[in-house]
Structure formats: C-alpha cells, structure tokens
Amino acid sequence: MQADAATAGTTHPTRRERVREATLLEIKEIARRHLVAHGPPGVSLRAIAREMGMTAPGLYRYFGSHDELMLAMQADYFTELADAVRAADASLPPDDVDGRIHAALRAFRRWALANRAEFALLFGPPGPHHGTPEGPAVAAGQEFAAVFFTLFDRLLAEERFAVPDDDALTPVLCRQLTAFAEHTGFSTAPPLGALHLLTSCWVRLYGVVCMEVFHHLGFIGDDVDALFEAELRGILAAVGVPYRVP
Amino acid sequence: MQADAATAGTTHPTRRERVREATLLEIKEIARRHLVAHGPPGVSLRAIAREMGMTAPGLYRYFGSHDELMLAMQADYFTELADAVRAADASLPPDDVDGRIHAALRAFRRWALANRAEFALLFGPPGPHHGTPEGPAVAAGQEFAAVFFTLFDRLLAEERFAVPDDDALTPVLCRQLTAFAEHTGFSTAPPLGALHLLTSCWVRLYGVVCMEVFHHLGFIGDDVDALFEAELRGILAAVGVPYRVP
DNA sequence: TGGCGCAAGCTTACGGCGTTCACGGAAGTT
DNA sequence: AACTTCCGTGAACGCCGTAAGCTTGCGCCA
Known part of the structure; x- marks a missing residue:
C-alpha cells in the first residue's frame, strides 16, 4: 500500500492498472x-502471445486488433524519434545554433x-x-514534426539566410503554404518563401535517409556516411548554416 | 498452324509454351x-488461383514461391517504369534537351x-x-537506372552546368563515386563532381516522389503538384536547365 | 497412327495467421 | 460473504504458404 504512494506519479494508480501497464509494455516490447x-x-x-506464455x-x-497494436507502436516510435532528435539538439549549448542543427x-x-x-x-x-x-499515431507524428519546426524557427529568427521572395512562388503553392502555416503552431507565421525552403530541406533529408534505410543507395557503395554528409552540407547551405565536419 | 507462324515473334514457340506464357501473364495481371x-x-x-478457377x-x-512471384512483379514494374520515362523522353524532338528532361x-x-x-x-x-x-528484378532495376544515366549524360555532354570542383569532395566520397562510375556503363567516365551532382538530384527527386506516394506530404495540402514543380525547378537548376512550366 | 513421357493441375495435409465467442476463475469492491 | 469487473483459455472459422503424391491429357516421336 505504501508502495502505491511511492511509485505513483500523478494520480496513484491502482495495482491492477500497474500490472496492466506492465503487460501493455511487455507486448509492445516483444x-x-x-x-x-x-x-x-x-x-x-x-507469436507474441506464445512468447509471453x-x-x-x-x-x-x-489491443482491439492487430492494426491497433501497430498503430500504438508507430506512436511510440514517433515519440522516441522526436526525443532522440530533441536530445541531440539539447546536448549542445543553446547559443551554438549551428552545432545544434547539425x-x-x-x-x-x-x-x-x-x-x-x-x-x-x-x-x-x-x-x-x-x-x-490514426488517433495517437498521427498526434505523435505531429509532435515529431514540431521538433523540426522549432529548429527551423530558430534559424529564421536569427535571419541566417535570405528568405526567398514570395513572388517566385506559384499562386497555388502560396495557398498551400499559407494553409500549412496556419495549421502548424508557429510562434509568428513565417514568410511563405521560408516555409517553402523548410519543406524543400525536409524533402531532401527524408530522401537521403529513406534511400539509405531502404537500401536503395547500394550503387554508391557501402559507406554512405560520405554521401549523407555531402547532402547535409547542401541542405544546411540552403538555410545559411556553414557546414561543420562531424 | 498458320497462326503459329503469324504470332511467332522470333523463334516460333510451341503451343504449350504459348499457353504457358499466357497463364504466366494472367497470374501476374491478377x-x-x-x-x-x-x-x-x-x-x-x-486468392489468385481462386480467381483463375x-x-x-x-x-x-x-512460380517457385510467393516471393518469386513478387520478384517477377518487381522486374515487370521496373521495366514498365523505365519504358514510361523513356517514352516521355522520346516524345519530344531530340534537340529539345531541356524539354526532354522535363x-x-x-x-x-x-x-x-x-x-x-x-x-x-x-x-x-x-x-x-x-x-x-534478386536475379531479374535487380537487372531490371539497373536498366531503369540506366535511363537516368542517359539523360544526365546528355546534359553533361552539352556542358549545361558548371561541374563542381572535385576538391570539394571528401576523399572517401571520391572513392565511392569512382567505384560508382566504373560500375555503371557511362560512355566516358564523368568527373566525380558531376556524378555527385547526379546523385544529389536523384535523391531529391526520390524524396519528393516518395513522400507524395507514401502520403507523407499531407501537411502541405491536397495539391502536391505545386510543390513538386517547385522541387523540380530546384533540381533542374542544379544541372543548369532553365525551368519550364508544364 | 500409336504409344509414351512429361507437365498441368488436383487432392489432401500441415502449420501458422487474425478474430470471435462462450466460459472459468481470480482480483477487487461493497 | 456476495457481487462485479477484468483476465485469460479453449474451441472454432476462414484465411494463408507450402509439400507430397496422384490423375489426366497434351504433344512429341517412332
């Protein structure tokens, strides 16, 4: 009984809830x-049940279904990834903006x-x-996206790069970007040109990493580090951040 | 019997081979x-068998296994995609290099x-x-890649863009690119800087298209055309091709 | 033209899968 | 002590890939 009060985070969970939570975790871990x-x-x-006895x-x-389990896993991984990125960002002094984005x-x-x-x-x-x-998975995904928005917001606030002129954008692209800006929780809505730049950078980052993870970069050889670093250099250059070796 | 001679492409196939080929096609189509x-x-x-009676x-x-069928399908799709790209390329006059790459x-x-x-x-x-x-699928994939090599070779031959200086490349990246160049069948081995540029462009193209196909671009709205065209503009700019609206 | 060989396709069978339903028993509540 | 709530089981249904053995009939060759 005293254990209850000790382990209780906010609202002391009953024993049943604790063991249930543990089972839930074990399932997802297996x-x-x-x-x-x-x-x-x-x-x-x-197979999971078999391993759990x-x-x-x-x-x-x-879990209501196999799909629901998969969704829960997705949500977990999104937050884990977001935490990993945030942790790396926080591992450097706050004023080292360049180092943090690297x-x-x-x-x-x-x-x-x-x-x-x-x-x-x-x-x-x-x-x-x-x-x-659906549901929690998409929420976790948005939380992950917010991490990048924050990084970008910092660069934007520091005026590290010349914001592209909005006139260069197609009207329809402007409309899309405007909706995008409203949809996300930016402190102050950034210029559309900057938003476009962010999107472009994200696409490039996604491209390299996906290709590498999915093993579609085999043609370049076994050491993809070099290629990634080169892409990173290009991506950072687009937002006015001078490249630093790892 | 005369039908045999009529339909026979190169070496007139026996009736058995023809019906087998048809069955093979039907399986893959379903x-x-x-x-x-x-x-x-x-x-x-x-399910396939059921539908075929x-x-x-x-x-x-x-097919020796379910996997083997999937591999055969992959090979088919690679060549179909390569054909689609080649057809688009060939749909414009040969001297309109810019139009063709668009x-x-x-x-x-x-x-x-x-x-x-x-x-x-x-x-x-x-x-x-x-x-x-494995096997035919990877061969078909390489044939597809060759389509892009050809496109790029044309731009390179015309000296449309300033080839980046090789000194800007990491030694290890140089090694990777050299291996890449030897591995592929370029007419004349391109400079490493150019190869890097090609890779970078391919990564960007892959990135946009993948994100769109996998529905990871939902945040930008429903009309992704505008974003793709903007990316295309950027990609083409990197190889010295002035953008043209569709 | 007759017969033979071989490939196509079937039947049966095994183990694995997601999911449903009815049931027993344990844990917690009143 | 009675009652409720939740956990987990067993059996069942229909799906899946795959293996082994068997029948049938097409097509080649003598």
Whole structure:
C-alpha cells in the first residue's frame, strides 16, 4: 500500500492498472523485437502471445486488433524519434545554433539507421497492414514534426539566410503554404518563401535517409556516411548554416 | 498452324509454351490487381488461383514461391517504369534537351502516382515479404537506372552546368563515386563532381516522389503538384536547365 | 497412327495467421 | 460473504504458404 504512494506519479494508480501497464509494455516490447527480426509480417499476435506464455485471444484485452497494436507502436516510435532528435539538439549549448542543427539532423539519420524497421513503419508506404495512421499515431507524428519546426524557427529568427521572395512562388503553392502555416503552431507565421525552403530541406533529408534505410543507395557503395554528409552540407547551405565536419 | 507462324515473334514457340506464357501473364495481371486493391499482403496465391478457377498448388508450376512471384512483379514494374520515362523522353524532338528532361522527370512522378502500390514495391522498404531484389528484378532495376544515366549524360555532354570542383569532395566520397562510375556503363567516365551532382538530384527527386506516394506530404495540402514543380525547378537548376512550366 | 513421357493441375495435409465467442476463475469492491 | 469487473483459455472459422503424391491429357516421336 505504501508502495502505491511511492511509485505513483500523478494520480496513484491502482495495482491492477500497474500490472496492466506492465503487460501493455511487455507486448509492445516483444512486438518490437519481432518487427526488427522478421519485418512487419513477423509481428503476429500469436507469436507474441506464445512468447509471453499466453494465448492469442488474451491479447485482445489489450489491443482491439492487430492494426491497433501497430498503430500504438508507430506512436511510440514517433515519440522516441522526436526525443532522440530533441536530445541531440539539447546536448549542445543553446547559443551554438549551428552545432545544434547539425546534431539534430545527424541524430535523425542515426536513429533511422539504428532502427531501420521502426523507421520503415513510420516513413514507409502506408497501407492496411502497417496501419494507416490514426488517433495517437498521427498526434505523435505531429509532435515529431514540431521538433523540426522549432529548429527551423530558430534559424529564421536569427535571419541566417535570405528568405526567398514570395513572388517566385506559384499562386497555388502560396495557398498551400499559407494553409500549412496556419495549421502548424508557429510562434509568428513565417514568410511563405521560408516555409517553402523548410519543406524543400525536409524533402531532401527524408530522401537521403529513406534511400539509405531502404537500401536503395547500394550503387554508391557501402559507406554512405560520405554521401549523407555531402547532402547535409547542401541542405544546411540552403538555410545559411556553414557546414561543420562531424 | 498458320497462326503459329503469324504470332511467332522470333523463334516460333510451341503451343504449350504459348499457353504457358499466357497463364504466366494472367497470374501476374491478377496479382497486380490484388496488389493495387489490397496492398502487398493482399496478393496471395490462393486468392489468385481462386480467381483463375484453379487451386493454389497449381500456381507452383509457374512460380517457385510467393516471393518469386513478387520478384517477377518487381522486374515487370521496373521495366514498365523505365519504358514510361523513356517514352516521355522520346516524345519530344531530340534537340529539345531541356524539354526532354522535363518530360522524363515528370513522367517518373506521373507513373509513381498512377501506380502507387507498384512504386512502393520498387522503392519502399525491402524485406522478406516484398522480396529482397534478386536475379531479374535487380537487372531490371539497373536498366531503369540506366535511363537516368542517359539523360544526365546528355546534359553533361552539352556542358549545361558548371561541374563542381572535385576538391570539394571528401576523399572517401571520391572513392565511392569512382567505384560508382566504373560500375555503371557511362560512355566516358564523368568527373566525380558531376556524378555527385547526379546523385544529389536523384535523391531529391526520390524524396519528393516518395513522400507524395507514401502520403507523407499531407501537411502541405491536397495539391502536391505545386510543390513538386517547385522541387523540380530546384533540381533542374542544379544541372543548369532553365525551368519550364508544364 | 500409336504409344509414351512429361507437365498441368488436383487432392489432401500441415502449420501458422487474425478474430470471435462462450466460459472459468481470480482480483477487487461493497 | 456476495457481487462485479477484468483476465485469460479453449474451441472454432476462414484465411494463408507450402509439400507430397496422384490423375489426366497434351504433344512429341517412332
């Protein structure tokens, strides 16, 4: 009973809730191991249950369906990735803006490479079977996106780069970007040209990392570090950040 | 019998071979419909066989396994995509180099959007279940890559852009690019800086198209055309091609 | 033209999958 | 002590890929 009060974070959970939470965690942990070992099709309720010493229908007390489990995993990985990027960003002194963005972008790639299967679940093709993002997964995804918005906001505030002229943008692109700006929680709505630049950078980063994680960069050889660093240099140059070697 | 001679392409195939070929085609055609309709997990031997009025084990006369079928499909889609890009390239007069590369890159995206599921199979995450490329699939993939090499070779021959200085490249990146150059069948080995530029452009193109196909560009709104065109402009600018509206 | 060989396709079977439903028992509540 | 709530089981249904053995009939060659 005293243990309850000790472990209780905010609202002291009953014993039942604690053991339930532990089971929930165990399920997702085993599921992740299977995902890493055998890919998305390898994460099966029956296999998880077997490893836990129970039967598959029992798992339905915790997840309404196989898809729901996948969604929960997606949400977990989004927040884990966001935490990894944030941690890298925070690992350098606040005034070292250049160093922090280098660290953050490299952390994104590092997490992706260290967690290929999980990354594929987040950024690979959607579909009925890795689960079309819904509910908590999409929220976690937006929280992840916010991390990059913050990084970018800092650069923007410091006026590190010349904001491209809005006149260069197509009217329809302007409309899209305006909606985008409203949709996100920027402190002060950035100029459209800057938003476009951010999008472009994100696309490039996504491109390199995806290609590497999905093994579509085999033609360049085994050491993709060099290519990534070169891309990183280009991406950072677009936002006025001088490149630094790792 | 006369039909034999009429339909025979090169070496007149026996009747058995013809009907076998037709069955092979029918299998892949049905498989593709299922892929499009229900994603990779939806393409199942049993469902295909059912639709053909036969039983699943019968299909093993045509494909050694489910994976082998997937690989064959990958190979087909690679050549189909390569054909689409080549056709777009060839649809303009040979001397209109700028127009041709515009058409080719747009054709790549168009095919990807019109064949999302197929594109995901080709450029999505690998794995035991969409099949790690082997044999004919990888050959078809290289043939596809060659299409882009050709496009780029043309720009390079015309000296459309300032080739970046090789000194700006990391030694290890130089080594990777050198291996890359030897590995591919360029007429005359291009400078390393140019190769790097090509790779960078390809990464950017892959990035936009992947994000769009995988529905990871939802934040920008429903009309992604504008964003793609803006990226295209940037990509082309990198190789000295002035942008033209579609 | 007759017969033979071989490939196509079927049947049956095994193990694995997600999911549903009815049930027992334990934990917690009143 | 009675009652409720939740956890987990067992059996069942229909799906899946794949293996082994068997029948049938087409097509080649003598």
